[in-house]
Amino acid sequence: EAGVVQSPRYKIIEKKQPVAFWCNPISGHNTLYWYRQNLGQGPELLIRYENEEAVDDSQLPKDRFSAERLKGVDSTLKIQPAELGDSAVYLCASSVIQGPSNSPLHFGNGTRLTVT
């Protein structure tokens, strides 16, 4: 099966500019996650979708971050405006079973964002 696909792989922008990341999960996976990983740290959950519904967005900085998952398949994560502290790797993951409790996550290779 094809894995989780993310694009772009790298993005360099100036602060205050907008940026968007795209994710295509594994076919049939209803649960989709966006994580942020800072250098030398573990991933931190930003948002979790069950189909089209965002069921956990408590860690998403809503003043500048937004996400959508139209039709319950692909997802886009947007930052507007970007700040220097947003430099990180943004990882998308999907799982087949609803919720993370009993299902492994399948990760994409991430988008490395550098804000200058």
Place this chain on the structure above:
Amino acid sequence: SQQGEEDPQALSIQEGENATMNCSYKTSINNLQWYRQNSGRGLVHLILIRSNEREKHSGRLRVTLDTSKKSSSLLITASRAADTASYFCGWSSYKLIFGSGTRLLVRP
């Protein structure tokens, strides 16, 4: 981290030796999962152990879980240079939270 820790932060061993990584967490869990991450790549799932299990094996991997101590360990036996990567534990109640990882270097 207020959520938990992994140790050691970094580990360097010779090929053929065993590598042990430890994970501690602070909440009740449904399961605990271990992942591997090669440089510049996403995380790859290695093994999941449920809260009612104490030990699980997969190939050269052995995972233990002690819920009374809120801790888990990952043992990689007979390590290979290709095992060089970062290893993360993730503990799950209603969401999966990751530790800060152990960076393993296996010297040929």
